[in-house]
Amino acid sequence: MALSGNLWHETAQHGADLQRLERSVNCDVAIIGAGFTGLSAALHIAQAGVDVTLIEAETIGHGGSGRNVGLVNAGLWKPPEQVLETLGQAMGERMNTMLAQGPATVFELIERHQITCEATQSGTLHCAHNARGWRDLQNRHRQQVARDAPVTLLSAAQAAQRTGSTSFHGALWDERAGTIQPLSFTKGLAKAARAAGAKIYEHSAAKSVRFHDGSWQIQTPVGQITARRFIQATNAYATKGLAQNAYIPVHYFQLATDPLPEDLRTPILPGGEGCWDTAQIMSSFRLDKFGRMILGAIGNLDGFGANSHRQWARRKLARLYPQLAGFDMPHSWTGRIAMTEDYLPKVVDIGPNAISIYGFSGRGIGPGTLFGKCAVDWVINDDDSAFPVAITPATHARFHTAKALYFEAGASVTHLLNSRMP
Ligand SMILES: Cc1cc2nc3c(=O)[nH]c(=O)nc-3n(C[C@H](O)[C@H](O)[C@H](O)COP(=O)(O)OP(=O)(O)OC[C@H]3O[C@@H](n4cnc5c(N)ncnc54)[C@H](O)[C@@H]3O)c2cc1C
Numbered sequence: 001m002a003l004s005g006n007l008w009h010e011t012a013q014h015g016a017d018l019q020r021l022e023r024s025v026n027c028d029v030a031i032i033g034a035g036f037t038g039l040s041a042a043l044h045i046a047q048a049g050v051d052v053t054l055i056e057a058e059t060i061g062h063g064g065s066g067r068n069v070g071l072v073n074a075g076l077w078k079p080p081e082q083v084l085e086t087l088g089q090a091m092g093e094r095m096n097t098m099l100a101q102g103p104a105t106v107f108e109l110i111e112r113h114q115i116t117c118e119a120t121q122s123g124t125l126h127c128a129h130n131a132r133g134w135r136d137l138q139n140r141h142r143q144q145v146a147r148d149a150p151v152t153l154l155s156a157a158q159a160a161q162r163t164g165s166t167s168f169h170g171a172l173w174d175e176r177a178g179t180i181q182p183l184s185f186t187k188g189l190a191k192a193a194r195a196a197g198a199k200i201y202e203h204s205a206a207k208s209v210r211f212h213d214g215s216w217q218i219q220t221p222v223g224q225i226t227a228r229r230f231i232q233a234t235n236a237y238a239t240k241g242l243a244q245n246a247y248i249p250v251h252y253f254q255l256a257t258d259p260l261p262e263d264l265r266t267p268i269l270p271g272g273e274g275c276w277d278t279a280q281i282m283s284s285f286r287l288d289k290f291g292r293m294i295l296g297a298i299g300n301l302d303g304f305g306a307n308s309h310r311q312w313a314r315r316k317l318a319r320l321y322p323q324l325a326g327f328d329m330p331h332s333w334t335g336r337i338a339m340t341e342d343y344l345p346k347v348v349d350i351g352p353n354a355i356s357i358y359g360f361s362g363r364g365i366g367p368g369t370l371f372g373k374c375a376v377d378w379v380i381n382d383d384d385s386a387f388p389v390a391i392t393p394a395t396h397a398r399f400h401t402a403k404a405l406y407f408e409a410g411a412s413v414t415h416l417l418n419s420r421m422p
Helices: 007-011 036-047 080-087 089-100 102-112 131-145 156-163 182-195 306-320 365-380 400-420
Strands: 024-032 052-055 124-127 151-154 171-174 199-201 208-212 215-219 224-232 248-256 274-277 283-287 293-298 331-339 346-351 354-358 391-393
Touching: 007 182, 007 331, 024 036, 024 215, 036 052, 036 182, 036 354, 036 365, 052 224, 080 089, 080 131, 089 365, 102 182, 102 365, 124 131, 124 156, 131 151, 131 171, 151 156, 156 171, 182 199, 182 365, 224 346, 248 306, 248 400, 293 306, 293 400, 306 400, 354 365
Parallel strands: 024 052, 024 224, 052 199, 124 274, 224 354, 346 391
Antiparallel strands: 124 171, 151 171, 208 215, 215 224, 248 293, 248 331, 274 283, 283 293, 346 354
């Protein structure tokens, strides 16, 4: 079996080798980080006629945006009523209402800019892994329906029909949602942003950032940007020399088969939905356009639990779909999620006219794209209420290393035990 890494790199569209920043540039707005957030900000800011330059340390989509599952979900992972409890009624409903538009915003951008990214909008299925999970879904359904969301509870039999697996106690179908090839979407955003006039450089890590004489100076290995405003959009991937975002780094891995033979594939997810489950050590599964099964879960394939994660994945595949028992999964990769203490995204004040946007807590395709879009109002109208959260002073994550270890150890033990169960 020939092993490879991140499947999304092998099937990505809209590839373009971008230059490295090798000179001094003056602009209105500088952005660090080429993921959904930074690129959506660059696109919308450039469309508003503002001179914007974005630098990426590696290549477009190097961070979470090029590693994720590709589930374009509405809202956040945290249910709407909990969002209200944390943010208060007014701001909470604003967040819920805005993020309910996440999939519509993403699929509209895909359509408008002709981004080829395996986009399907046939919904996602949140699958109940046990009776407690089913009660959780009923609660989420009640909260979503109260907000007029087009969500439907599916019985165990209906879930079996939709997923092709008898593993679940039921599922919650959200028809607004869908799936994408996330790296293709990210590269497509970069192409659209460049077409709108944004300047984008790869292999141009910001080494230091300082505010001097009324403007921001960002130093890369062989270049420099001077800008009036500055947006850090590095989520869980910031390198040294930048503001340190306050989050717990949680790893999530994925393994993918090669395209499945037609006869085995037909009963699996015939409607093309992307799925994830209600387990605390969450897992996800979906097909790509070519019929590869992609299975993911919390855990780090580069860490101490790698063996138990891989063994768990083989068992999980066989439990979900007995016809796939023993199938090779030659593609494997891991990404880092920026989990905040309250599971909500943050916009943090990091200096005069400078913000850091981060903390999507595993739900960044819609929210990152929307927060990037909100940045236009912050830039043009100097509007501090541009985002559906207040811009707050920077804080430090408490005990984040210990908490990250807790997630990884929890996932390793769970996967070890599950992979040994008959
Ligand atoms: C494995 C995994 C699965 C996920 N699944 C889903 C999902 O199915 N649905 C969903 O909605 N969300 C999902 N997420 C979350 C989502 O991917 C992230 O929230 C989102 O990608 C964050 O986008 P971003 O643009 O804010 O940051 P990123 O995409 O992480 O981009 C940050 C960029 O900043 C760059 N950078 C860092 N330091 C510097 C520097 N000094 N100079 C220049 N550039 C720098 C990095 O190289 C990186 O490219 C998942 C995340 C992971 C990791």
